[in-house]
Amino acid sequence: MEFRRRNPSAFSLLIIFSIFAFTSAKVFFEERFDDDGWESRWVKSDWKKDENVAGEWNFTSGKWNGDANNKGIQTSEDYRFYAISAEFPEFSNKDKTLVFQFSVKHEQKLDCGGGYMKLLSGEIDQKKFGGDTPYSIMFGPDICGYATKKVHAILTYNGTNHLIKKDVPCETDQLTHVYTFILRPDATYSILIDNEEKQKGSLYEHWDLLPPKKIKDPEAKKPEDWDDREYIPDPEDKKPEGYDDIPKEIPDVDAKKPEDWDDEEDGEWTAPTIPNPEYKGPWKAKKIKNPNYKGKWKAPVIDNPDFKDDPELYVFPNLRYVGIELWQVKSGTLFDNVLISDDPEYAKQLAEETWGKHKDAEKAAFEEAEKKKVDEETNDDEAESDADDDNDADDSDSNETNADAAAAASADGDAKTDSKDEDKHDEL
Helix, strand or coil: CCCCCCCHHHHHHHHHHHHHHHHCCCEEEEECCCCCCHHHHEEECCCCCCCCCECCEEEECCCCCCCCCCCEEEECCCCEEEEEEEEEEEECCCCCCEEEEEEEEECCCCCEEECCEEEEECCCCHHHCCCCCCCCEEEEEEEECCCEEEEEEEEEECCEEEECCCCCECCCCCCEEEEEEEECCCCEEEEEECCEEEEEEEHHHHCCCCCCCEEECCCCCCCCCCCCCCEEECCCCCCCCCHHHCCCEEECCCCCCCCCCCHHHHCCCCCCEEECCCCCCCCCCCEEECCCCCCCCCCCEEECCCCCCCCCCCCCCCEEEEEEEEEECCCCEEEEEEEEECCHHHHHHHHHHHHHHHHHHHHHHHHHHHHHHHHHHHHHHHHHHHHHHHHHHHHHHHHHHHHHHHHHHHHHHHHHHHHHHHHHHHHC
């Protein structure tokens, strides 16, 4: 096998370029929850506290993980609302790529609940942050029953929330996954899951942020001579003579008059009818291709007079907060490694350093936990079965004892009867 050495100067330049690329990446916010100090950076909202349905967050690595020291924040109470946020220096993504990324794990085998996060703009009261707080971007997985298992990507434009028109399936297992939303200055976007692109396109096409550029001409009308019948009845096809005289049903020739039929009492017997195999239904001429067919008529497309382009369609001028606000029927969703940046490559690297580094060990830990759970359930079933067997044995012993007692009582009764008979005999 031949080994070739790299050109030292070229290799050095590659290293320098890579270092420069990552050091030039602008990180607006990054939270790995590496220490207990996360509580000083995040503000827990009082939303729903007065109603006693505000959930508490746990600082944990979860029930199974690839590294016990790699912690995040996890919902801990069922049937609760959760709201928490963190502030960062305000910025605008104008002329910049915006990257919003985080990891989420649903340990509870989620059947209905969200795992999304929000970017918020301007000034908000973090202690009052909740479901009614306006946001700029909402992104992440949402699961509810069989119908909803998708990635939300909601953008706010001119005060209105707009849902993505594309269906992006989310992960539904109980392991950690990384969700990435990338928004570029050319108004294109990408959605990634675990560093793999799942959807991409344009804000113009996949959201209804602006009126459409083109519309059907509302004044256009189909010409009167426009023939849009692809097939027509064959004018040469003629109805066979006598076709209408063919009956729908005919007497059953195989039917026989019952032997016990009495004409005087039952009336005159007539054979029952059966469908006539010769009857083909109402006559219709066969269809042929229409020689005058012009196709389905469509109104011509024209420029939409209501369309006005916005070159800053992608811009959120004063992003300032990141938050989690959701309702959970079953708790157990764990968030970690939150990133807001302008560099997709740095986001990819962060995902590999965190999720990528621990995913195999986490999967092994999960499988071991599942195996242990199955073993425990099996042992419980066996113990329950043994207990049932013991109860059956006790019942059997009890039945035997009762039978013995009954036999003894019967024998004693017989003895007393014999004694009385003897007494009677003596008296006689």
